[in-house]
Amino acid sequence: MFDDEVNRHIQTEFAGMGRYADQQNKVWQAQTNEATVQRTISGAADKYNDPTMLSSAAMDTAQQIAKYGMQTGESAEIVHLKQQQAWPKFNTHEKTKNNNNKLGFKDSASGTTS
Numbered sequence: 001m002f003d004d005e006v007n008r009h010i011q012t013e014f015a016g017m018g019r020y021a022d023q024q025n026k027v028w029q030a031q032t033n034e035a036t037v038q039r040t041i042s043g044a045a046d047k048y049n050d051p052t053m054l055s056s057a058a059m060d061t062a063q064q065i066a067k068y069g070m071q072t073g074e075s076a077e078i079v080h081l082k083q084q085q086a087w088p089k090f091n092t093h094e095k096t097k098n099n100n101n102k103l104g105f106k107d108s109a110s111g112t113t114s
Contacts, residue, residue: 029071030072037061041090061083
């Protein structure tokens, strides 16, 4: 009788630890995915005037979002929406750079102002 109760208690504890580990793994995956996407976008910001690099970074971002979506079971619509939400960030970097030049900030590459 006592052994059965102890075994149930141990099984309950193990199940709880398994759920906690699973949840922490999901959190880690989500944070790693977001960091990867942000790193790609930030890297593209440094190359705002290179259309090839921007295109490559945008494709890498779309692929990372799709990969994470497939791993987590997101629908194709949600993945597509997240990809669309990421795209303006590439354009924002270029617009920010253009606006900074219009405001008279120096272009670090040429040392000139616009």
